[in-house]
Amino acid sequence: MKIIHTGDLHIGSAHGNLPPEKSAQRKREILDGFCQLARFAKENGVSAVLIAGDFFDENGVAAEWKRDALAAVRAASPVRFFYVSGNHDVGLELGADLPENLFLFSQNHGWYSYDLGENITLTGADSRHFDTALAFPPRLARERYNIVVLHGELREILPAMQNRNVDYLALGHIHKPHREAQRLDARGVYRYCGCFEGRGFDEVGSRGFFLLQIEKGKLTDEKFLSLAKRTVWELPVDITACQTYTDVETAAFSATAQIKNTDIVKLVLTGSPSAGLRKDLPLLSARIDERFFHAKVVDESRPKLDYRAFEKDLTERGEFVREVGRYEMNEAFRAEVLDVGLKALNGEEIDL
Numbered sequence: 001m002k003i004i005h006t007g008d009l010h011i012g013s014a015h016g017n018l019p020p021e022k023s024a025q026r027k028r029e030i031l032d033g034f035c036q037l038a039r040f041a042k043e044n045g046v047s048a049v050l051i052a053g054d055f056f057d058e059n060g061v062a063a064e065w066k067r068d069a070l071a072a073v074r075a076a077s078p079v080r081f082f083y084v085s086g087n088h089d090v091g092l093e094l095g096a097d098l099p100e101n102l103f104l105f106s107q108n109h110g111w112y113s114y115d116l117g118e119n120i121t122l123t124g125a126d127s128r129h130f131d132t133a134l135a136f137p138p139r140l141a142r143e144r145y146n147i148v149v150l151h152g153e154l155r156e157i158l159p160a161m162q163n164r165n166v167d168y169l170a171l172g173h174i175h176k177p178h179r180e181a182q183r184l185d186a187r188g189v190y191r192y193c194g195c196f197e198g199r200g201f202d203e204v205g206s207r208g209f210f211l212l213q214i215e216k217g218k219l220t221d222e223k224f225l226s227l228a229k230r231t232v233w234e235l236p237v238d239i240t241a242c243q244t245y246t247d248v249e250t251a252a253f254s255a256t257a258q259i260k261n262t263d264i265v266k267l268v269l270t271g272s273p274s275a276g277l278r279k280d281l282p283l284l285s286a287r288i289d290e291r292f293f294h295a296k297v298v299d300e301s302r303p304k305l306d307y308r309a310f311e312k313d314l315t316e317r318g319e320f321v322r323e324v325g326r327y328e329m330n331e332a333f334r335a336e337v338l339d340v341g342l343k344a345l346n347g348e349e350i351d352l
């Protein structure tokens with residue numbers, strides 16, 4: 001039997017840190033991603049799609065987003081969708097007209113189980129019953145293949161689920177996927193599926209979902225697949241050797257050369273260039289941004305300072321550098337103090 005483990009889609013969410021029109025586009029793309037997932041499931045003979053919470057971004061998500069997501073579920077029949085709510089959508093009202101192939105876990109029980117066929121049992125607890133459910137873990141039959149779907153933190157979930165005949169613990173909540181399934185106990189494994197698409201600069205790298213194959217009580221195959229429209233990247237660029245703005249731009253372009261122009265990029269300048277280097281962050285940001293769907297540049301480089309050059313400098317800058325030189329501190333921290341202080345004295349913007 002083929003089963004998809006997904007979650008944390010956050011349909012209806014705006015992508016932070018993007019200009020309004022691009023944020024709105026991302027919002028549509030994420031819903032469209034789910035519609036594609038539903039089609040993928042149908043076309044590939046998937047029996048069940050597990051949605052491990054945060055299907056929608058908030059309880060108050062607009063009606064049309066819910067309607068279109070549920071229409072995609074309905075159109076994918078006979079694929080069955082099993083949805084536990086997460087912390088973001090625990091109070092969500094889905095309305096009365098639910099697709100017949102959508103199954104919930106919130107029937108006023110702590111736990112609810114479904115027989116998926118082929119000796120596989122799926123058990124889950126909705127977020128509103130999370131604490132009670134963990135206090136009274138489910139009784140799972142030893143002779144069944146037991147999947148449990150939950151949304152929450154490992155430190156709460158793992159102690160309650162160990163040594164209880166769980167074979168696969170399908171988790172949602174943490175947005176970074178476990179590409180390798182993690183050992184739960186002598187019998188089972190667990191994993192977070194991660195969010196479906198990166199939605200902010202902190203959600204870097206591949207995002208997707210897991211396609212599991214379970215045969216005769218064993219997980220015989222699993223694949224990490226992605227339908228993400230865009231990937232978010234964070235790329236360090238060492239500018240220590242740069243002498244001019246052109247060098248900085250060249251280094252930035254070469255660091256991003258392999259990245260698709262439809263992706264989202266955060267470029268981090270690092271290293272210790274000479275103090276006089278003109279980095280021109282506004283121009284660099286604009287040049288990088290025009291190459292990608294969206295980009296931003298963060299400067300974490302710290303200038304190399306020759307203290308002797310300030311020995312006879314009678315300005316506030318010289319006094320400041322000499323003063324910092326008198327204290328004991330590690331050199332990386334000293335460089336940071338000098339960088340921030342000199343920027344402040346120059347009236348430059350400080351990024352702490």
Ligand SMILES: [Mn+2]
Pocket residue numbers: 008054086088173174175
């Ligand atoms: Mn989430």
